[in-house]
Amino acid sequence: MSVVVDIDGTLIDISERLRAAMSLVLDRSVLLDDVRSMTTSQLYETYATEEQREHLPVLHERLWNLLLCEDELGFSLLRHDVPIPYAAEVLESWSTTNKVAYLTGRLDTTREDTLRQLEGFGFPVDNTELIMFERADYSGARVASVGPRLIDVRSKLFSAIARNGPVLMVVDDFPGYFEAYRRHDVPDLIGFRRFARRPVQSYIDNGATSVIGCWSELSNMQSPPP
Numbered sequence: 609m610s611v612v613v614d615i616d617g618t619l620i621d622i623s624e625r626l627r628a629a630m631s632l633v634l635d636r637s638v639l640l641d642d643v644r645s646m647t648t649s650q651l652y653e654t655y656a657t658e659e660q661r662e663h664l665p666v667l668h669e670r671l672w673n674l675l676l677c678e679d680e681l682g683f684s685l686l687r688h689d690v691p692i693p694y695a696a697e698v699l700e701s702w703s704t705t706n707k708v709a710y711l712t713g714r715l716d717t718t719r720e721d722t723l724r725q726l727e728g729f730g731f732p733v734d735n736t737e738l739i740m741f742e743r744a745d746y747s748g749a750r751v752a753s754v755g756p757r758l759i760d761v762r763s764k765l766f767s768a769i770a771r772n773g774p775v776l777m778v779v780d781d782f783p784g785y786f787e788a789y790r791r792h793d794v795p796d797l798i799g800f801r802r803f804a805r806r807p808v809q810s811y812i813d814n815g816a817t818s819v820i821g822c823w824s825e826l827s828n829m830q831s832p833p834p
Protein backbone atom coordinates (compact mmCIF):
# COMPACT_ATOMS: atom_id res chain seq x y z
CA MET A 609 0.00 0.00 0.00
CA SER A 610 1.37 3.39 -0.79
CA VAL A 611 0.88 6.99 0.20
CA VAL A 612 1.61 9.55 -2.51
CA VAL A 613 2.76 13.04 -1.54
CA ASP A 614 3.69 16.08 -3.54
CA ILE A 615 6.82 17.93 -2.39
CA ASP A 616 6.80 21.65 -3.18
CA GLY A 617 4.12 23.56 -1.31
CA THR A 618 3.03 20.35 0.44
CA LEU A 619 6.11 19.18 2.37
CA ILE A 620 8.49 22.00 1.62
CA ASP A 621 7.69 25.71 1.68
CA ILE A 622 9.31 27.19 -1.43
CA SER A 623 7.84 30.68 -1.13
CA GLU A 624 11.12 32.22 0.01
CA ARG A 625 12.89 30.59 -2.99
CA LEU A 626 10.18 31.90 -5.30
CA ARG A 627 10.58 35.34 -3.75
CA ALA A 628 14.35 35.22 -4.34
CA ALA A 629 13.93 34.02 -7.95
CA MET A 630 11.27 36.61 -8.72
CA SER A 631 13.43 39.35 -7.17
CA LEU A 632 16.37 38.29 -9.34
CA VAL A 633 14.28 38.19 -12.50
CA LEU A 634 12.64 41.57 -11.85
CA ASP A 635 15.77 43.09 -10.35
CA ARG A 636 13.89 44.42 -7.33
CA SER A 637 12.79 43.17 -3.97
CA VAL A 638 9.50 41.27 -4.03
CA LEU A 639 7.58 40.86 -0.75
CA LEU A 640 7.07 37.40 0.70
CA ASP A 641 3.43 38.10 1.52
CA ASP A 642 2.81 38.96 -2.13
CA VAL A 643 4.48 35.76 -3.30
CA ARG A 644 2.17 33.83 -1.01
CA SER A 645 -1.01 35.60 -1.99
CA MET A 646 -0.57 36.41 -5.69
CA THR A 647 -0.35 34.39 -8.87
CA THR A 648 2.76 34.77 -11.02
CA SER A 649 0.85 37.00 -13.45
CA GLN A 650 -0.28 39.23 -10.59
CA LEU A 651 3.32 39.48 -9.37
CA TYR A 652 4.44 40.62 -12.83
CA GLU A 653 1.59 43.13 -12.93
CA THR A 654 2.54 44.50 -9.53
CA TYR A 655 6.31 44.54 -9.79
CA ALA A 656 7.46 44.65 -13.43
CA THR A 657 8.56 47.97 -14.87
CA GLU A 658 7.08 49.17 -18.12
CA GLU A 659 10.18 48.08 -19.96
CA GLN A 660 10.13 44.63 -18.34
CA ARG A 661 6.50 44.20 -19.32
CA GLU A 662 7.55 44.37 -22.95
CA HIS A 663 9.79 41.36 -22.40
CA LEU A 664 7.64 39.21 -20.13
CA PRO A 665 8.22 35.97 -22.06
CA VAL A 666 11.98 36.39 -21.58
CA LEU A 667 11.57 37.11 -17.87
CA HIS A 668 9.22 34.19 -17.45
CA GLU A 669 11.68 31.90 -19.20
CA ARG A 670 14.35 33.01 -16.74
CA LEU A 671 12.02 32.36 -13.81
CA TRP A 672 11.33 28.81 -15.05
CA ASN A 673 15.05 28.19 -15.46
CA LEU A 674 15.75 29.31 -11.91
CA LEU A 675 12.91 27.36 -10.34
CA LEU A 676 13.59 24.16 -12.28
CA CYS A 677 17.34 24.52 -11.63
CA GLU A 678 17.99 24.60 -15.36
CA ASP A 679 20.03 27.67 -14.54
CA GLU A 680 22.91 26.67 -12.24
CA LEU A 681 21.96 29.55 -9.92
CA GLY A 682 18.67 27.75 -9.27
CA PHE A 683 20.49 25.10 -7.21
CA SER A 684 21.85 27.73 -4.83
CA LEU A 685 18.33 29.08 -4.32
CA LEU A 686 17.31 25.71 -2.82
CA ARG A 687 18.88 26.95 0.41
CA HIS A 688 15.84 29.19 0.90
CA ASP A 689 13.50 26.19 1.21
CA VAL A 690 12.12 25.22 4.61
CA PRO A 691 10.12 22.19 5.73
CA ILE A 692 6.42 22.63 6.41
CA PRO A 693 5.62 22.02 10.11
CA TYR A 694 4.64 18.49 11.23
CA ALA A 695 4.91 17.01 7.71
CA ALA A 696 8.12 15.08 8.43
CA GLU A 697 6.77 13.58 11.65
CA VAL A 698 3.55 12.43 9.98
CA LEU A 699 5.33 10.92 6.97
CA GLU A 700 7.90 9.22 9.15
CA SER A 701 5.09 7.58 11.08
CA TRP A 702 3.23 6.52 7.90
CA SER A 703 6.39 5.11 6.38
CA THR A 704 6.56 2.43 9.05
CA THR A 705 3.50 0.69 7.59
CA ASN A 706 3.22 2.05 4.06
CA LYS A 707 5.42 2.90 1.16
CA VAL A 708 5.88 6.63 0.67
CA ALA A 709 6.02 7.82 -2.94
CA TYR A 710 7.13 11.40 -3.53
CA LEU A 711 5.58 12.67 -6.75
CA THR A 712 7.05 16.00 -7.76
CA GLY A 713 7.26 18.39 -10.67
CA ARG A 714 10.94 18.92 -9.89
CA LEU A 715 13.22 17.79 -12.68
CA ASP A 716 15.07 14.51 -12.52
CA THR A 717 18.30 16.52 -12.81
CA THR A 718 17.70 17.68 -9.22
CA ARG A 719 17.25 14.16 -7.82
CA GLU A 720 20.36 14.14 -5.63
CA ASP A 721 19.75 17.63 -4.29
CA THR A 722 16.11 16.83 -3.63
CA LEU A 723 16.92 13.63 -1.75
CA ARG A 724 19.56 15.45 0.28
CA GLN A 725 17.07 18.18 1.07
CA LEU A 726 14.31 15.74 2.08
CA GLU A 727 16.68 13.81 4.29
CA GLY A 728 18.05 17.00 5.84
CA PHE A 729 14.53 18.09 6.73
CA GLY A 730 13.82 14.76 8.41
CA PHE A 731 11.60 13.19 5.75
CA PRO A 732 11.92 9.44 5.26
CA VAL A 733 14.02 8.48 2.23
CA ASP A 734 14.84 4.81 2.79
CA ASN A 735 12.35 2.51 1.05
CA THR A 736 10.63 5.45 -0.56
CA GLU A 737 10.18 6.32 -4.21
CA LEU A 738 10.94 9.67 -5.80
CA ILE A 739 9.07 10.21 -9.06
CA MET A 740 10.16 13.29 -10.97
CA PHE A 741 9.46 15.12 -14.22
CA GLU A 742 11.75 15.06 -17.23
CA ARG A 743 12.83 18.20 -19.05
CA ALA A 744 10.58 17.41 -22.02
CA ASP A 745 7.57 17.24 -19.70
CA TYR A 746 7.74 21.02 -19.37
CA SER A 747 7.84 21.79 -23.06
CA GLY A 748 4.07 22.32 -23.17
CA ALA A 749 3.98 24.47 -20.05
CA ARG A 750 6.88 26.62 -21.13
CA VAL A 751 5.92 27.16 -24.74
CA ALA A 752 2.15 27.19 -24.80
CA SER A 753 0.40 24.70 -27.08
CA VAL A 754 3.46 22.60 -27.89
CA GLY A 755 4.05 19.43 -25.90
CA PRO A 756 2.20 17.83 -23.00
CA ARG A 757 0.21 19.66 -20.37
CA LEU A 758 1.56 19.27 -16.81
CA ILE A 759 -1.70 17.64 -15.71
CA ASP A 760 -1.21 14.95 -18.37
CA VAL A 761 2.33 14.22 -17.21
CA ARG A 762 1.19 14.11 -13.61
CA SER A 763 -1.64 11.80 -14.57
CA LYS A 764 0.68 9.44 -16.45
CA LEU A 765 3.14 9.26 -13.53
CA PHE A 766 0.37 8.73 -11.00
CA SER A 767 -1.21 5.98 -13.11
CA ALA A 768 2.13 4.18 -13.11
CA ILE A 769 2.24 4.29 -9.30
CA ALA A 770 -1.36 3.07 -9.06
CA ARG A 771 -0.62 0.18 -11.43
CA ASN A 772 2.08 -1.03 -9.04
CA GLY A 773 -0.32 -1.43 -6.13
CA PRO A 774 -3.13 0.21 -4.21
CA VAL A 775 -2.76 3.85 -3.23
CA LEU A 776 -4.28 4.69 0.15
CA MET A 777 -3.88 8.41 0.17
CA VAL A 778 -2.64 11.39 -1.81
CA VAL A 779 -1.67 14.77 -0.33
CA ASP A 780 -1.09 17.68 -2.73
CA ASP A 781 -1.32 21.47 -2.56
CA PHE A 782 -2.28 21.99 -6.20
CA PRO A 783 -6.06 21.71 -6.74
CA GLY A 784 -5.80 20.99 -10.48
CA TYR A 785 -3.95 17.69 -10.02
CA PHE A 786 -6.87 16.10 -8.18
CA GLU A 787 -8.55 15.83 -11.54
CA ALA A 788 -5.95 13.14 -12.32
CA TYR A 789 -5.98 11.45 -8.91
CA ARG A 790 -9.77 11.12 -8.77
CA ARG A 791 -9.77 8.78 -11.76
CA HIS A 792 -8.23 6.11 -9.52
CA ASP A 793 -9.68 4.27 -6.59
CA VAL A 794 -7.98 6.18 -3.75
CA PRO A 795 -9.89 6.44 -0.43
CA ASP A 796 -8.30 9.70 0.75
CA LEU A 797 -7.47 12.55 -1.59
CA ILE A 798 -6.29 15.36 0.63
CA GLY A 799 -5.86 18.94 -0.51
CA PHE A 800 -3.18 20.82 1.41
CA ARG A 801 -4.20 24.45 1.48
CA ARG A 802 -1.83 26.66 3.39
CA PHE A 803 -2.41 30.00 1.75
CA ALA A 804 -5.62 31.78 0.90
CA ARG A 805 -4.98 32.20 -2.82
CA ARG A 806 -6.53 28.82 -3.53
CA PRO A 807 -10.18 28.47 -2.51
CA VAL A 808 -11.17 25.32 -0.57
CA GLN A 809 -13.85 24.67 -3.16
CA SER A 810 -11.24 24.41 -5.94
CA TYR A 811 -9.86 21.24 -4.31
CA ILE A 812 -13.30 19.73 -3.72
CA ASP A 813 -14.47 20.53 -7.26
CA ASN A 814 -11.46 18.69 -8.66
CA GLY A 815 -12.07 15.59 -6.56
CA ALA A 816 -10.35 16.06 -3.18
CA THR A 817 -12.15 14.19 -0.39
CA SER A 818 -10.93 16.63 2.27
CA VAL A 819 -8.87 19.79 2.63
CA ILE A 820 -6.44 20.52 5.45
CA GLY A 821 -4.43 23.62 6.37
CA CYS A 822 -1.80 21.96 8.57
CA TRP A 823 -0.15 18.54 8.70
CA SER A 824 -0.98 18.28 12.42
CA GLU A 825 -4.55 17.59 11.30
CA LEU A 826 -3.27 14.29 9.92
CA SER A 827 -1.10 13.35 12.87
CA ASN A 828 -3.89 11.36 14.53
CA MET A 829 -3.95 9.19 11.42
CA GLN A 830 -0.79 7.69 12.90
CA SER A 831 -0.43 5.35 10.00
CA PRO A 832 -3.22 4.54 7.60
CA PRO A 833 -4.23 0.89 8.05
CA PRO A 834 -2.44 -1.29 5.51
Ligand SMILES: [Mg+2]
Binds near residue numbers: 615617
Ligand atom coordinates in the same frame (compact mmCIF):
# COMPACT_ATOMS: atom_id res chain seq x y z
MG1 LIG B 1 2.98 21.40 -5.04
